[in-house]
Amino acid sequence: xxxxxxxxxxxxxxxxxxxxxxxxxxxxxxxxxxxxxxxxxxxxxxxxxxxxxxxxxxxxxxxxxxxxxxxxxxxxxxxxxxxxxxxxxxxxxxxxxxxxxxxxxxxxxxxxxxxxxxxxxxxxxxxxxxxxxxxxxxxxxxxxxxxxxxxxxxxxxxxxxxxxxxxxxxxxxxxxxxxxxxxxxxxxxxxxxxxxxxxxxxxxxxxxxxxxxxxxxxxxxxxxxxxxxxxxxxxxxxxxxxxxxxxxxxxxxxxxxxxxxxxxx
Amino acid sequence: xxxxxxxxxxxxxxxxxxxxxxxxxxxxxxxxxxxxxxxxxxxxxxxxxxxxxxxxxxxxxxxxxxxxxxxxxxxxxxxxxxxxxxxxxxxxxxxxxxxxxxxxxxxxxxxxxxxxxxxxxxxxxxxxxxxxxxxxxxxxxxxxxxxxxxxxxxxxxxxxxxxxxxxxxxxxxxxxxxxxxxxxxxxxxxxxxxxxxxxxxxxxxxxxxxxxxxxxxxxxxxxxxxxxxxxxxxxxxxxxxxxxxxxxxxxxxxxxxxxxxxxxxxxxxxxxxxxxxxxxxxxxxxxxxxxxxxxxxxxxxxxxxxxxxxxx
Numbered sequence: 412x413x414x415x416x417x418x419x420x421x422x423x424x425x426x427x428x429x430x431x432x433x434x435x436x437x438x439x440x441x442x443x444x445x446x447x448x449x450x451x452x453x454x455x456x457x458x459x460x461x462x463x464x465x466x467x468x469x470x471x472x473x474x475x476x477x478x479x480x481x482x483x484x485x486x487x488x489x490x491x492x493x494x495x496x497x498x499x500x501x502x503x504x505x506x507x508x509x510x511x512x513x514x515x516x517x518x519x520x521x522x523x524x525x526x527x528x529x530x531x532x533x534x535x536x537x538x539x540x541x542x543x544x545x546x547x548x549x550x551x552x553x554x555x556x557x558x559x560x561x562x563x564x565x566x567x568x569x570x571x572x573x574x575x576x577x578x579x580x581x582x583x584x585x586x587x588x589x590x591x592x593x594x595x596x597x598x599x600x601x602x603x604x605x606x607x608x609x610x611x612x613x614x615x616x617x618x619x620x621x622x623x624x625x626x627x628x629x630x631x632x633x634x635x636x637x638x639x640x641x642x643x644x645x646x647x648x649x650x651x652x653x654x655x656x657x658x659x660x661x662x663x664x665x666x667x668x669x670x671x672x673x674x675x676x
Numbered sequence: 677x678x679x680x681x682x683x684x685x686x687x688x689x690x691x692x693x694x695x696x697x698x699x700x701x702x703x704x705x706x707x708x709x710x711x712x713x714x715x716x717x718x719x720x721x722x723x724x725x726x727x728x729x730x731x732x733x734x735x736x737x738x739x740x741x742x743x744x745x746x747x748x749x750x751x752x753x754x755x756x757x758x759x760x761x762x763x764x765x766x767x768x769x770x771x772x773x774x775x776x777x778x779x780x781x782x783x784x785x786x787x788x789x790x791x792x793x794x795x796x797x798x799x800x801x802x803x804x805x806x807x808x809x810x811x812x813x814x815x816x817x818x819x820x821x822x823x824x825x826x827x828x829x830x831x832x833x834x835x836x837x838x839x840x841x842x843x844x845x846x847x848x849x850x851x852x853x854x855x856x857x858x859x860x861x862x863x864x865x866x867x868x869x870x871x872x873x874x875x876x877x878x879x880x881x882x883x884x885x886x887x888x889x890x891x892x893x894x895x896x897x898x899x900x901x902x903x904x905x906x907x908x909x910x911x912x913x914x915x916x917x918x919x920x921x922x923x924x925x926x927x928x929x930x931x932x933x934x935x936x937x938x939x940x941x942x943x944x945x946x947x948x949x950x951x952x953x954x955x956x957x958x959x960x961x962x963x964x965x966x967x968x969x970x971x972x973x974x975x976x977x978x979x980x981x982x983x984x985x986x987x988x
Contacts (some may be wrong), residue, residue, distance in 0.1 A: 495824045498884035507982040521886045551983025554718025599710045671902050
């Protein structure tokens with residue numbers, strides 16, 4: 412375990428994993444144009460776990476799409492200091508014709524890994540998300556929570572494989588990955604994610620609309636306003652169990668509510 | 677909007693605590709147990725029936741239906757409501773069929789038609805697949821010929837026969853033209869529908885995993901479109917077989933081989949009702965046989981792998 416933690420610490424120093432300066436995104440042009448993001452400034456350190464928090468319409472997903480290079484910013488500067496980021500969606504989005512293991516292997520294959528290597532790595536990742544022996548099942552034979560864990564394993568596979576291929580650490584973008592799950596499964600997967608994050612030291616940018624989830628997971632919570640999305644405020648989350656953070660929870664919830672009610676008029 | 681970062685505590689430093697303290701270990705073990713429990717509860721259950729039960733439940737009903745049909749036919753014939761030359765006895769049809777088997781002509785008749793249908797279908801696949809890809813992925817092409825392609829599906833390909841006879845004369849070219857005109861639109865439309873029905877999330881998954889261009893087509897697009905493509909192929913086969921029979925019945929000549937359609941036409945020309953009905957049955961049996969032996973197993977495999985049920 413010690414070696415893992417040393418590696419983790421090494422990942423958490425050096426050049427920023429992500430830098431956004433004055434980033435804005437506008438869809439369409441003229442009178443019908445919609446500004447989704449305006450003047451976003453954000454820096455994420457390597458190995459850091461950051462939650463983007465906001466109500467619907469705050470452009471959280473748009474921001475992730477920009478970082479993932481699925482879309483391009485209209486203005487501003489966006490620098491990714493890690494290898495090509497990998498992405499975990501709100502739905503598991505597994506390829507239904509591939510087994511759980513092949514879904515993970517595809518990420519490794521597309522990053523250029525060989526067959527033997529892929530197989531070993533995929534089994535390791537399946538074990539990491541506690542799905543040993545389930546690798547030969549197809550997505551439809553798995554429960555929602557299991558599918559989401561395969562999706563997590565696939566995203567981790569992509570992060571590490573791309574990182575190795577490019578010779579620098581990876582980054583994981585997560586777009587409300589647990590939102591569609593029931594409360595108990597979500598709780599368990601949050602614990603799992605923290606465990607995996609501590610074991611791998613990957614930079615994680617996690618989008619959510621759930622204050623509790625943000626406090627539980629992140630080292631830093633960034634609150635975005637809605638339409639257009641801008642950074643309202645950010646908080647560092649200290650260590651310790653949830654019970655220690657009730658004040659912070661109240662404060663962030665109050666601020667989020669303020670942001671939402673400002674749209675009512 | 678000003679940023680107001682509130683640094684409470686930098687660095688995490690909990691890694692060791694979380695992983696080694698007894699309380700944390702208990703939490704982790706608890707999580708592991710919770711994961712295992714949820715998995716056991718949530719995993720969809722699958723039930724498998726023994727093969728003989730499946731064979732009985734799928735094989736018996738059509739067999740019973742066939743026996744009932746033959747009995748009804750025999751009854752109607754025995755009651756002599758209709759003239760003998762209009763409705764022969766089942767046994768006479770059987771004799772007409774047995775005669776072609778006895779002199780061996782049934783094999784050459786079947787071979788002529790089935791080989792034509794297969795060659796026609798194969799050529800249609802080669803033409804329709806890139807055509808379907810173009811229509812599905814290139815907006816201009818879709819706007820230009822998309823409606824025409826789906827419109828052509830409702831045009832009975834027998835309508836092409838007179839034109840084809842004038843263009844190509846009574847040759848194999850006429851037959852193949854009609855077969856292609858029947859099956860290409862179906863296959864191409866099937867592929868277009870298959871691609872259109874791909875959930876938009878899947879191409880994005882390919883993109884974030886780094887699949888571009890050809891590798892995206894190979895790993896994401898084509899496998900995702902496969903069920904629709906297969907359905908199109910199945911329909912394309914049915915259309916090509918139908919068109920072939922229409923062409924063989926209408927276009928008959930010395931340059932054309934003697935296929936099932938010609939066999940049927942000959943029976944009709946000689947007022948030989950048992951031969952006509954035997955020919956109809958043969959056409960039906962070949963059509964159903966190819967569907968059951970070729971398309972059904974492939975489709976079943978593809979759909980089952982995706983957790984989709986076979987509807988027909």
